[in-house]
Amino acid sequence: xxxxxxxxxxxxxxxxxxxxIVEGQLKFLVQRWESTVPRYRSQKPQIKxxxxxxxxxxxxxxxxxxxxxxxxxxxxxxxxxxxxxVIYDWITGSHRKxxxxxPYESLERKMRTDIPHPxxxxxxxxxxxxxxxxxxxxxxxxxxEVARNAILYLSHKK
Numbered sequence: 454x455x456x457x458x459x460x461x462x463x464x465x466x467x468x469x470x471x472x473x474i475v476e477g478q479l480k481f482l483v484q485r486w487e488s489t490v491p492r493y494r495s496q497k498p499q500i501k502x503x504x505x506x507x508x509x510x511x512x513x514x515x516x517x518x519x520x521x522x523x524x525x526x527x528x529x530x531x532x533x534x535x536x537x538x539v540i541y542d543w544i545t546g547s548h549r550k551x552x553x554x555x556p557y558e559s560l561e562r563k564m565r566t567d568i569p570h571p572x573x574x575x576x577x578x579x580x581x582x583x584x585x586x587x588x589x590x591x592x593x594x595x596x597x598e599v600a601r602n603a604i605l606y607l608s609h610k611k
Contacts, residue, residue, distance in 0.1 A: 464506065466548070467551050471556075502600075532555065537554060538553065
């Protein structure tokens with residue numbers, strides 16, 4: 454979906470369930486996130502799928518543009534051109550959350566293995582693979598439904 458400069462009131466989050474089959478088992482690429490904001494330090498670290506918001510990024514003209522930028526920032530990976538199925542699309546007020554299903558083979562470059570300098574609000578672990586069957590029990594909040602949707606989609610694709 455494309456937005457124009459007139460759509461300034463629209464804010465969105467674009468995320469990806471990046472999947473890979475390893476030794477016959479479906480795995481998802483995730484990261485451990487923790488807040489660096491003093492008032493949220495009591496929050497437990499969370500396991501999340503990669504992604505982020507369009508807010509403060511005028512160069513993000515659509516959901517995939519935001520996802521491409523976030524994958525490069527968080528993982529140092531480049532998403533190849535292509536069509537990726539949307540497996541989660543949720544709207545509340547003027548905010549929208551969209552998750553794509555991305556095969557690991559659709560990414561280029563070497564993945565980040567260090568802990569990057571934290572931005573002003575959070576710290577991310579190096580990305581790691583998590584067994585898909587464990588994902589909905591381990592990932593944060595709304596990402597649980599995203600994990601279920603990804604497993605369902607991939608099981609029907611066979």
